[in-house]
Amino acid sequence: MTTQYVLELIGTYFFAISGALAVADIENDLFGASFTGFITAIGGGTLRDLILDSHPLVWIADSFVMYAVFAGVLTAILFFKWVIRLKKTLFFFDTLGIALFTVLGTEKALSFGAPEEVAVIMGIFSAVMGGVIRDTLANVTPVLLRKEIYASACMFGAIMYLLLAKFDVPRDMNLLISAASIAIVRTLAVRYKLYLPALGKWK
């Protein structure tokens, strides 16, 4: 049981919570919440694995991924009133999810022989595409396209992972440092209202 594996399950759990809660304000029944929780949790990784031609998909080969999704959805359902009031909770789970998935996705792409720039993109994809699908289903503009440090924090972390790997930082430590850097960048950016300039307003 590797660090990567444990982190992947934890990330899946976090994403399932954030997905189940995401459509809570539209008329959504328990099944719909489970569905969006599931899609959010496995969407990014599924897209990554399809693109890399990595079969069987993680959640098909390993039932524990599915259990992590179930646990996340159940957490969202059971602690709904508690969890939904705290907007920060949602933010917290989503941030942990993207942080973990970015570095895991980057690493997986490298292990499939992808060039480094592709690995960075695969890391970002793993992290954000589940949420993009979730937002698209719920008919809201994906957080990615709103003026917020989001996918750019993932890019930062993916590049940090590549750099630390070049300096021979041990893999488990690299995973944790790079993931933490994503969470920190995003949290600081939201706290201090930092953002990238809009297109056409950057100069």
Place this chain on the structure above:
Amino acid sequence: MTTQYVLELIGTYFFAISGALAVADIENDLFGASFTGFITAIGGGTLRDLILDSHPLVWIADSFVMYAVFAGVLTAILFFKWVIRLKKTLFFFDTLGIALFTVLGTEKALSFGAPEEVAVIMGIFSAVMGGVIRDTLANVTPVLLRKEIYASACMFGAIMYLLLAKFDVPRDMNLLISAASIAIVRTLAVRYKLYLPALGKWK
């Protein structure tokens, strides 16, 4: 020519009709209607086959799938005025489509060695993802996320299929019984306004 094959063509035909009609109220030309009919009919199965790594995709290997789509789109175009007035007609075609695709998707996933809980999800995916894509394109909230027994009826039928298979019910009969159970559950649910509780309102 197996029962499964014939049912798949019929389900494809029904889905193509429902897809072509789905965007009838937005400015949509004949080509756009054909496109959404096509996407709705093959979307769920395509996603299922990509996830299961089942190549070549059914509609590439077998031209009859395409002909079933063409027939469905043509039906929608030729009998438009007649068909669109009857909201029940659309409901009817969509219900038959999801009923057939759920059991076929479940069975196919099993034949690819997927564990049972994954097979249930693949069955639901085959049935509902075409419609989800259709609704997303037409910019309406997917029926799946509205408070209605829809994907949950598919789950019911997929589990029934697994149970009946355990009791050695002959395959063709199992296919028909399980599909019928989905259509019945959904129809009863709509008729008697049954629905699952919304997230956060279930206790």
Place this chain on the structure above:
Amino acid sequence: MTTQYVLELIGTYFFAISGALAVADIENDLFGASFTGFITAIGGGTLRDLILDSHPLVWIADSFVMYAVFAGVLTAILFFKWVIRLKKTLFFFDTLGIALFTVLGTEKALSFGAPEEVAVIMGIFSAVMGGVIRDTLANVTPVLLRKEIYASACMFGAIMYLLLAKFDVPRDMNLLISAASIAIVRTLAVRYKLYLPALGKWK
């Protein structure tokens, strides 16, 4: 370096520009613009290759595809004020993109042994699905579903490619003629306000 390869890079470049600009009116930062530019440029081809089971994907195997995307996004960013004012510019880039991708997609599907009607659909998919994803992300009704000659122009060009190939027109010339025919059909259709009849109003 074949004609096909050069055309593919040029088409990618055009699509990246159109994708980066597409969401310029919603709050979108430089990263978001890069993301939609990337998705628009590689979305159609990625879907085509996943469906055909053609691995590794073009943009993973060949870094020049990525550079073409970067160049397109950079063009959009640097010449934003100049480019965004000219609605015709966007139309121009998008038209060249769909023209090139249609014939390339059709040809690729044929080379994978797809039947001719599937090859036509794969050509259309390569051309329009990037834009469909782009429009879906930006929460606008895909151009495809609006009353405009768009995907139907692609279908015209794909069929022309098949016909010319039957008459043994040399491949490079065929590629250029068929792509040009798409650009011409679409441009004429927009100029003279030609469109296909809406569903239910065609007779």
